[in-house]
Amino acid sequence: MRQQGSRLFSGVGVLCLAASLSAQFTAPAGQGGQSALAPESLEGYPLQQVLDARSQRPTGTFDPAEGILKLDVEVTDPSGKAVTGLEAKDFSLLDNGQPDQIVTLHAFDGAAAFPNPAVEVVLVIDEMNQSAEQVAQVDQEVSKFLRRNGGHLDQPVSIYRFFLGGISETPQALMDGNVLAEELAAKNKLNTVWPKLDKGSVGVWIAPSASFAYRNQISLTALGAMILEERRKPGRKLMVWLGGGWPLLNDKSVDSFDWVTEFSTRLREARITLSSVTAWPYPVRESPYQNFLQGIQSARKTSDEYLIQSLGLEVLATQSGGHVVEPGPYMADQIGLLVKEANDFYTISFDPPRTEQVDEYHELKVRLAKPGLTARTTSGYYDEPAYYEQPVKVAERVPVDRLEEVLDAARGKSDSDFAEELSGMGLTERLSGSKLAAWKARMPGAKSSAAFVALADASTFLDPPAERVLPTPAPDLAAQRLTIAKTVDYLSKSIPRLPNFYAIRRTARYRETEQKDEQIWKTAMGDQRVHSEAISTATVLYRNGFDVVDAEAVKGKKPKKERSMDTKGTFGPILTTVILDVAHGDLRWSRWEQGAGGVRAVFRYAVPKEQSHYELSYCCLTEGDGNRMFKLKPGYHGELVIDPESGAILRLTVEADLEPRLPLMRSNIMVQYGPETIGGSTYICPERSVSLWRGRRNVQVNEWGESFRVFGPFETMLDDVSFGDYHMFRGEAHILTGYDPEPEGTRGDSGAGGTSTGTPKTKP
Numbered sequence: 001m002r003q004q005g006s007r008l009f010s011g012v013g014v015l016c017l018a019a020s021l022s023a024q025f026t027a028p029a030g031q032g033g034q035s036a037l038a039p040e041s042l043e044g045y046p047l048q049q050v051l052d053a054r055s056q057r058p059t060g061t062f063d064p065a066e067g068i069l070k071l072d073v074e075v076t077d078p079s080g081k082a083v084t085g086l087e088a089k090d091f092s093l094l095d096n097g098q099p100d101q102i103v104t105l106h107a108f109d110g111a112a113a114f115p116n117p118a119v120e121v122v123l124v125i126d127e128m129n130q131s132a133e134q135v136a137q138v139d140q141e142v143s144k145f146l147r148r149n150g151g152h153l154d155q156p157v158s159i160y161r162f163f164l165g166g167i168s169e170t171p172q173a174l175m176d177g178n179v180l181a182e183e184l185a186a187k188n189k190l191n192t193v194w195p196k197l198d199k200g201s202v203g204v205w206i207a208p209s210a211s212f213a214y215r216n217q218i219s220l221t222a223l224g225a226m227i228l229e230e231r232r233k234p235g236r237k238l239m240v241w242l243g244g245g246w247p248l249l250n251d252k253s254v255d256s257f258d259w260v261t262e263f264s265t266r267l268r269e270a271r272i273t274l275s276s277v278t279a280w281p282y283p284v285r286e287s288p289y290q291n292f293l294q295g296i297q298s299a300r301k302t303s304d305e306y307l308i309q310s311l312g313l314e315v316l317a318t319q320s321g322g323h324v325v326e327p328g329p330y331m332a333d334q335i336g337l338l339v340k341e342a343n344d345f346y347t348i349s350f351d352p353p354r355t356e357q358v359d360e361y362h363e364l365k366v367r368l369a370k371p372g373l374t375a376r377t378t379s380g381y382y383d384e385p386a387y388y389e390q391p392v393k394v395a396e397r398v399p400v401d402r403l404e405e406v407l408d409a410a411r412g413k414s415d416s417d418f419a420e421e422l423s424g425m426g427l428t429e430r431l432s433g434s435k436l437a438a439w440k441a442r443m444p445g446a447k448s449s450a451a452f453v454a455l456a457d458a459s460t461f462l463d464p465p466a467e468r469v470l471p472t473p474a475p476d477l478a479a480q481r482l483t484i485a486k487t488v489d490y491l492s493k494s495i496p497r498l499p500n501f502y503a504i505r506r507t508a509r510y511r512e513t514e515q516k517d518e519q520i521w522k523t524a525m526g527d528q529r530v531h532s533e534a535i536s537t538a539t540v541l542y543r544n545g546f547d548v549v550d551a552e553a554v555k556g557k558k559p560k561k562e563r564s565m566d567t568k569g570t571f572g573p574i575l576t577t578v579i580l581d582v583a584h585g586d587l588r589w590s591r592w593e594q595g596a597g598g599v600r601a602v603f604r605y606a607v608p609k610e611q612s613h614y615e616l617s618y619c620c621l622t623e624g625d626g627n628r629m630f631k632l633k634p635g636y637h638g639e640l641v642i643d644p645e646s647g648a649i650l651r652l653t654v655e656a657d658l659e660p661r662l663p664l665m666r667s668n669i670m671v672q673y674g675p676e677t678i679g680g681s682t683y684i685c686p687e688r689s690v691s692l693w694r695g696r697r698n699v700q701v702n703e704w705g706e707s708f709r710v711f712g713p714f715e716t717m718l719d720d721v722s723f724g725d726y727h728m729f730r731g732e733a734h735i736l737t738g739y740d741p742e743p744e745g746t747r748g749d750s751g752a753g754g755t756s757t758g759t760p761k762t763k764p
Helices: 048-052 132-151 177-185 212-231 256-269 304-309 313-319 331-339 400-409 415-423 433-440 446-458 477-497 518-522 573-582
Strands: 005-010 013-017 069-076 091-095 098-100 102-109 120-126 152-163 166-169 174-176 191-194 237-242 272-277 344-350 360-368 374-376 380-383 396-398 425-427 501-512 530-543 546-549 586-595 598-607 614-621 628-632 635-642 649-657 664-678 681-703 706-728
Touching (some): 120 212, 132 177, 132 237, 166 212, 191 212, 237 331, 272 313, 272 331, 396 400, 400 425, 400 433, 415 425, 415 446, 425 446, 446 530, 446 706, 477 598, 477 649, 518 706, 530 706, 614 681
Parallel strands (some): 120 152, 120 237
Antiparallel strands (some): 005 013, 005 614, 069 344, 069 374, 102 344, 152 166, 166 191, 360 380, 501 706, 530 546, 586 598, 598 635, 635 649, 649 664, 664 681, 681 706
């Protein structure tokens, strides 16, 4: 999994999180009536220039309206002709015999509704399991197919050539059959795609002297490698295997059940319909392949013979919704018939039932309302717990006052034991920053201290305890708008006046325990608790409205990049963007709250996605090479905690409103502001922030000598960030001929932490 990210951006900076999420939009509760902020409230203020100068970023193509799983369905009449023009009401889906809801249906007819990209025809010439004479005939028939109609193909075509030394492929799919035929004849023009010796061979390819017994393993490995190559391409594929298949031997080197589930899953993900065409009789079996079409429930309840036979070409082709064509001499014509109406099909999406069992087999059937029609599609799939979010398991949830009792009772406990106890707890209300600091000092050691901070940070977005909510009546609408007007005025004047400065950022990162087993992608995580993973410090430079982390100055243990978050823009842009967005959203009174420095006015806001400038970036989607960034701009909501006298925002939360099925479950940000002295003047600056993210793991899987990525179970990441040691940033530089020590008495301004620093100097 590559770095993930979440952004709240404006023309003067970004707020960026490495994250993924999924949540429902709910309008914030309030007093009713009119919003406390309207668009005209910003007239005359320079804040709008921030959004006027912004750059628009494209969003990703991941569609949460689609079901989790997809099926390509061919519908034919009694004569075998493709049937188009059907609607959703004409289809019903049975999952293990039970009706399942069809989430979406897309109909393609190759004319008015053309699939994009077009369906690709993939021809596989099997040299491994055929004689030289048979291969020569296959080449001749493929060339004949390619050169029909003057070489004008109806579909893009690519060709694999599978031989004992590996797999080669035409450089790209083409609709010019003549060029493809020439590439096929000149074998040196084909690209070697397997084995990928430059990336390290997995040792499954056998020398030319290999015995007949290895053809089972080699052929299945080759098919798997081709499926994974095609999985990287978008769109539907019709794969035609030109040959009778491979011997089915009880080869212990083949993990039969694992490969059965892998072929089923990866064929469906790659959107491959596999068919078989040959001019010679299929291998003679003791039992016909039709006896092995039933999906396998589990390896324990299935004989070795059934497992091996289930990996036969005819079985895999039929289960994918493809055809096993009776042997015949005119292979070119048979290929033509298979791909004649390639663009006439339907794509159905649906959500599988929730399961707690790994590799739970489900039989699928598509039924049609109109009589006489036949639907061909994938005959089944393996359901996995990781297709859905699993609730985070918490042993006990307690209010803040009960937590204090837990701390009192912990005296005498070891650091490890108390850390374990805290890791299994959850709070029902928000723990204040002052109590967090005071109670953290009572921890018996580093482990329990880290567990306590993680517990407190997880409560950041909850309501405060009842004693902190003041019973003072809500101000009238005019008074509310006056408070917001002070805030807008404050932002308009204070943000531009921020000097260039630098500060020290300390980040404590918490993550779930990393799982090493690549098969973990199928399961729900057993231990969902977060643990301290890394602590680092860095210098943050704020210049001309942008804050930048000095990467060279980062100290401490760094987390793995694929499990990291990075937050920028907390020094003003986030505040400006939220206020501007809220002007087109909804802002309502929430409560009076007792803060550490006095009474605070709390407003709740909601921004619809149509007005949102909050961009979430998630890396990466598992399609293709697994490195495509997914972006969207969701709606979001949160709270503004305001000093009613000055209008300064002292606390801000941002919670994204996300749709189901996204690889992102949750992305929340809290920034706490307070007075800091910089260069002898006082400014309201970030003191602390919490970033909480929950999204899918991006897991690397290795199969058939290929590496690819899949979505795994959801995981939680949490960053606790504190800022301090603010100093004025002196931009001047002096060119020196040698080292010139700074004279005494010329030190820079003292910051909030009391530390002084010299003026930066530069040598030539």
